[in-house]
Amino acid sequence: MGRIQVRRGRRGDLDRIVAIESLAFDADRLSRASLSRYLTAPSAALLVVVADGVVAGYGLIGLRRGGRRASLYSIAVDPAFGRRGLGRALLQACERRARAAGREALTLEVRVDNAAAAALYEQLGYRKFDVVEDYYEDGAAALRMVRTFGPARAMRLAHGGRRARPAPGAAGGG
Ligand SMILES: CC(C)(COP(=O)(O)OP(=O)(O)OC[C@H]1O[C@@H](n2cnc3c(N)ncnc32)[C@H](O)[C@@H]1OP(=O)(O)O)[C@@H](O)C(=O)NCCC(=O)NCCS
16 A cells, blocks of 8 residues: 555545545434534534555544533444554544644444444543443444543643643654
């Protein structure tokens, strides 16, 4: 695989993002209208990963105003590009974006039977803190997981409570 790049999603990426949503998920899909809104919503950040010149996946975080945490709303990679590190690169970019917005942690929900996603999250240091029964359309339960950005918090404390800028290259990462 050639160079991969993560950047903000743009209006022109919408067709590919919608296609990836339908390839990656069998149910509980985000609609085209929702994905379109998230591309410009100030309370969210939608990032895409480009591999071999193609938009191959996307990651979406919620940044509710005044919140201390960011939420991972969705992450998906086109199965044709699976298992090549794109999901990890996207999630790490989402973490950087959350930290840049001053958030202390990233939380997420994952289906209890989604072994691939759970393995990715565990690899990047997420820990389970709750189970929500009947979370998905088909009644499946969700695990709630969180990763706290320790160094950002320490920096903020060291700077008298002001928002700390992440150090260059201080991506999430495992
Ligand atoms: C979860 C998902 C985003 C991972 O994307 P990806 O680009 O294939 O993942 P990566 O190549 O970055 O893999 C990172 C790690 O995730 C885990 N992983 C990814 N795919 C896996 C699979 N099929 N089986 C087991 N573990 C897997 C592994 O721990 C992997 O690390 P390794 O390759 O060093 O072993 C992708 O499988 C996907 O889009 N799934 C469908 C949508 C979805 O379930 N999203 C999450 C909703 S909560």
